[in-house]
Amino acid sequence: xxxxxxxxxxxxxxxxxxxxxxxxxxxxxxxxxxxxxxxxxxxxxxxxxxxxxxxxxxxxxxxxxxxxxxxxxxxxxxxxxxxxxxxxxxxxxxxxxxxxxxxxxxxxxxxxxxxxxxxxxxxxxxxxxxxxxxxxxxxxxxxxxxxxxxxxxxxxxxxxxxxxxxxxxxxxxxxxxxxxxxxxxxxxxxxxxxxxxxxxxxxxxxxxxxxxxxxxxxxxxxxxxx
Numbered sequence: 533x534x535x536x537x538x539x540x541x542x543x544x545x546x547x548x549x550x551x552x553x554x555x556x557x558x559x560x561x562x563x564x565x566x567x568x569x570x571x572x573x574x575x576x577x578x579x580x581x582x583x584x585x586x587x588x589x590x591x592x593x594x595x596x597x598x599x600x601x602x603x604x605x606x607x608x609x610x611x612x613x614x615x616x617x618x619x620x621x622x623x624x625x626x627x628x629x630x631x632x633x634x635x636x637x638x639x640x641x642x643x644x645x646x647x648x649x650x651x652x653x654x655x656x657x658x659x660x661x662x663x664x665x666x667x668x669x670x671x672x673x674x675x676x677x678x679x680x681x682x683x684x685x686x687x688x689x690x691x692x693x694x695x696x697x698x699x700x701x702x703x704x705x706x707x708x709x710x711x712x713x714x715x716x717x718x719x720x721x722x723x724x725x726x727x728x729x730x731x732x733x734x735x736x737x738x739x740x741x742x743x744x745x746x747x748x749x750x751x752x753x754x755x756x757x758x
Contacts, residue, residue: 618651618751619649619650619651619656622649622656622658622751623649625646625649625658625754625757626646626647626648626649627645627646628645628646628757628758629643629644629645629646629663629757629758630643630644630645630646630658630660630749630754630755630756630757630758631643631644631754631755631756632644632749632753632754632755633753633755641756642662643662643663644658644660644661644662644663644747644749645660645661645663645740645742646658646659646660647660647661647746649751655750655751656750656751656752657748657749657750657751658748658749658751658754659746659747659748659749660746660747660749661742661743661745661746662743662745662747663740663741663742663743664703664741664742664743665702665703665704665705665741666704666738666739666740666741667703667704667738667739667740667741668704668706668734668738669734669735669736669737669739670698670706670714670732670733670734670735671732671733671734671735672729672730672731672732673728673729673731677735678698678732679691680697680698682703682704682741683697683700684697684698684699684700685697686698686716695718695719696716696717696718696719696724696730697716697717698714698715698716698717698732699714699715699716699717703741704738704739704741706734708734712733712734713731713732713733714732714733714734716730716732
């Protein structure tokens with residue numbers, strides 16, 4: 533009887549006779565083992581029957597191996613299912629802000645906005661941009677938004693420096709005078725007064741300023757979502 537799961541390797545000697553050099557039964561199933569066992573029982577010497585205990589031990593070993601194989605497959609399937617479930621859960625934080633417990637140079641918890649999530653070899657990661665600071669939004673006397681760069685230089689509609697500056701106490705934080713108006717400096721570094729075109733005030737909201745780099749964070753390292 534031929535068992536397809538048994539693999540053999542053979543060679544031919546100098547006289548042209550073929551002989552077997554290797555036999556592999558790594559792919560034998562429990563059913564294959566039973567077939568072999570039945571054949572062996574048919575072919576055995578009636579005066580020297582096979583030891584029943586040895587037969588039982590062999591069958592139990594084969595059953596144990598097959599059980600372990602099935603268990604390994606089940607665990608792999610469970611792992612894949614868990615990873616997909618974790619990825620689906622992580623997708624809910626896209627667009628939200630998170631913290632990972634790290635502290636910035638200024639002593640604050642680093643905050644990020646999640647851009648996307650991904651699964652790498654069964655582990656879920658979020659890809660996010662760090663929020664460097666919040667920038668005060670400023671409007672002119674006509675209610676139009678005033679554009680300025682990180683150092684406070686006021687920019688025109690084409691993004692070019694006008695020569696005037698908004699005074700900043702911290703990155704993105706506008707300094708105000710006693711009338712709650714933005715302190716504006718001219719080209720000589722003097723405070724501008726009596727110029728209605730340069731009377732600016734805060735709009736009341738702020739804009740997030742992000743890092744140019746994308747940070748990859750393990751999803752299980754996220755400590756806060758908001």
